Amino acid sequence: MGNIFPRWLNLLPVQALIGLGGIGTLAIAVIWYSFTPKYTRVGYQPQQPIPFDHALHVGQNGMDCRYCHSHVENSSHSNIPNAQVCWNCHGPGKVKSDSPKLEPLRQAMDPNYEKYTGQPIQWVQIHETPDYAYFNHSAHVNRGVSCVECHGKVNEMEVVSHEKPLSMSFCLDCHRNVESHLRPLDQITNLDWSAHGMDEKDREAFYAYVADKAGKPVAEVKAGHEGKEWSQEAMGAYLKDLWKVNPPQDCAACHR
Amino acid sequence: MRWFFLILFAVAVMFAVGIGPRGEKFSKPPLYVFNDMDWQDKLKFQKPSEFFENGQGARKPVANTVPIGYTFPTSPDSAPAESEYFLNGTFGDYYGDGMPAEVTVDNALLQRGQERYQIFCTPCHGTSGNGQGIVSKYWAIPPTANLLDPRVVAMPDGQIFWTITHGKGLMGPYNGAIPAADRWAITAYVRAMQAAGGSK
Numbered sequence: 001m002g003n004i005f006p007r008w009l010n011l012l013p014v015q016a017l018i019g020l021g022g023i024g025t026l027a028i029a030v031i032w033y034s035f036t037p038k039y040t041r042v043g044y045q046p047q048q049p050i051p052f053d054h055a056l057h058v059g060q061n062g063m064d065c066r067y068c069h070s071h072v073e074n075s076s077h078s079n080i081p082n083a084q085v086c087w088n089c090h091g092p093g094k095v096k097s098d099s100p101k102l103e104p105l106r107q108a109m110d111p112n113y114e115k116y117t118g119q120p121i122q123w124v125q126i127h128e129t130p131d132y133a134y135f136n137h138s139a140h141v142n143r144g145v146s147c148v149e150c151h152g153k154v155n156e157m158e159v160v161s162h163e164k165p166l167s168m169s170f171c172l173d174c175h176r177n178v179e180s181h182l183r184p185l186d187q188i189t190n191l192d193w194s195a196h197g198m199d200e201k202d203r204e205a206f207y208a209y210v211a212d213k214a215g216k217p218v219a220e221v222k223a224g225h226e227g228k229e230w231s232q233e234a235m236g237a238y239l240k241d242l243w244k245v246n247p248p249q250d251c252a253a254c255h256r
Numbered sequence: 257m258r259w260f261f262l263i264l265f266a267v268a269v270m271f272a273v274g275i276g277p278r279g280e281k282f283s284k285p286p287l288y289v290f291n292d293m294d295w296q297d298k299l300k301f302q303k304p305s306e307f308f309e310n311g312q313g314a315r316k317p318v319a320n321t322v323p324i325g326y327t328f329p330t331s332p333d334s335a336p337a338e339s340e341y342f343l344n345g346t347f348g349d350y351y352g353d354g355m356p357a358e359v360t361v362d363n364a365l366l367q368r369g370q371e372r373y374q375i376f377c378t379p380c381h382g383t384s385g386n387g388q389g390i391v392s393k394y395w396a397i398p399p400t401a402n403l404l405d406p407r408v409v410a411m412p413d414g415q416i417f418w419t420i421t422h423g424k425g426l427m428g429p430y431n432g433a434i435p436a437a438d439r440w441a442i443t444a445y446v447r448a449m450q451a452a453g454g455s456k
Contacts, residue, residue: 015257022264026271034275040288045281061390064375070433077301081433088428089379095395120312125303130294161281186371 037165045161046124049104050086058155058191065147065154065189076136080123083108126162127151133168133254144182144239148191149174155191171254175247179236182245184209195232203230210238343436345417353412359440369445372438376430385449399425403446404453417443 033039057063066072068081087109089095090102104121106113127150129135141147147154152163164170174181184206187193198206211218221238228234239245248254288294299305305313341347342356355361374383382389385403392400401408408416420439423429430439 015260018257019260019264022261026264026268029268030271030275033278035289039275039278040286042279043281044283044286046283046285061379063379066375067379067433070376074435075301080302084428084432088430089391091426091428094426095391119310130292131296131298131300132293 037167037170041162042165043161044126045159046126048124048159049121051101051159053158054154054160055156055158072137073141074138076134076138078137080125083121086121126160127166129166132256134256135254141188142185143243143245144185144188144236145174146181146183146188146191146193149181153191172249175249178245178247179233179240182236182239184239195230195235198230198235206235206238210242214242341414342440345414345421347414351412351414351418353414355413355440355444359437359444361444365441365444366448368438369441369443369448372434373442373445376434377442380427384453385446386453404450408446409450413443413447416446 058065068085069078070081070085072078083105086102086105090097090099090105092110096102103115107115107117108119108121110116111118150164150166154160183193183195207218207221211221214221299313301314303313304311308315339356339358341352342358345351359365377385378389380389380391380400381387381403382392387400387402387405389400417439419427420434420442421429421431421436434442
């Protein structure tokens with residue numbers, strides 16, 4: 001009886017292992033790269049019914065975020081403004097009131113307009129947490145977390161897009177390292193602010209603010225910081241102590 | 257085996273090209289393969305709902321609804337939680353003057369008023385209240401009021417509050433965006449600006 005199996009078959013088990021390893025590596029690479037919000041959500045830039053330009057309104061005209069998102073400090077939900085808010089400036093006889101881009105606004109607001117419906121403008125939501133995650137805007141905004149931490153520099157976006165992944169690990173990265181993300185409350189909606197931009201005068205004002213709120217003399221507040229370099233972390237540590245910020249890391253903090 | 261690796265490489269390149277880099281702009285809704293109860297059938301802020309006929313999740317209050325915490329003044333001596341003057345700046349058909357009993361005028365109130373003024377009022381009335389905000393400057397909306405004008409200085413406090421609440425002329429109502437207590441803080445801050453800036 002001769003050899004049934006040809007000689008090259010001896011290598012088959014090894015080749016099969018290498019081959020499966022290659023396919024497995026490729027599959028893992030694809031899943032690792034593209035199955036997380038860093039890939040699936042970042043860059044989402046839907047077309048809105050009115051091409052509202054944040055770069056123009058906030059960046060150039062200097063409007064505050066809270067002019068439109070007026071309930072962000074009091075509510076878990078940061079509201080999309082109702083049509084009346086647009087109408088305050090873009091109503092009849094006011095700024096660019098006959099622009100064709102504002103057609104949906106006139107449909108919602110102008111009873112004299114032939115296509116008046118009175119129905120709200122259907123903005124497309126970009127940033128969205130899953131329904132089992134309860135994010136509270138007011139809790140963050142009132143404790144020194146700026147809009148920019150989660151939404152990016154909206155004041156430079158002509159069309160808003162999803163800039164941060166907003167995944168659970170994104171939340172936890174900040175909750176575990178909160179000093180890097182706190183800032184004084186009056187700079188919450190100043191998206192271009194950074195701790196490095198604070199000069200000597202700003203720092204003195206900051207120490208005075210902390211001392212005033214904590215009820216301590218300024219010298220005592222400053223003493224804890226002598227010889228250290230000024231940084232976001234150093235400043236964040238002050239605010240963390242001042243407000244007793246203790247971001248929860250247990251499941252029930254966000255999932256109910 | 258060489259062929260296998262070549263094909264694997266080709267497939268890898270195809271995936272790489274098909275997937276593209278992270279953070280690329282796209283306008284279609286993100287794809288969800290496993291929904292994992294991400295989107296549940298419950299009413300959410302400012303979201304549509306198929307349950308209601310007009311498709312809106314948010315409901316309008318029924319006619320004559322009274323907001324929680326509001327008690328109607330029954331007689332002049334009764335002391336309701338929030339008076340008509342606090343909520344509207346008026347007593348019957350007349351504007352009132354002075355701050356309502358619910359509001360204490362102190363440094364904190366003026367700072368709050370300054371912050372709120374800069375958020376809501378500066379676009380038209382300008383940082384100093386002179387009516388030269390960005391809107392008036394660039395789009396020449398004609399009659400933006402100069403808050404330092406003697407006409408406004410002479411107004412009773414209730415009228416300024418009423419104007420913020422209901423709007424006037426081209427100005428829209430701000431009762432939806434600014435709670436009553438903050439509107440009083442703005443009123444107090446407008447008074448402070450007038451005192452500081454004189455009538456010019």
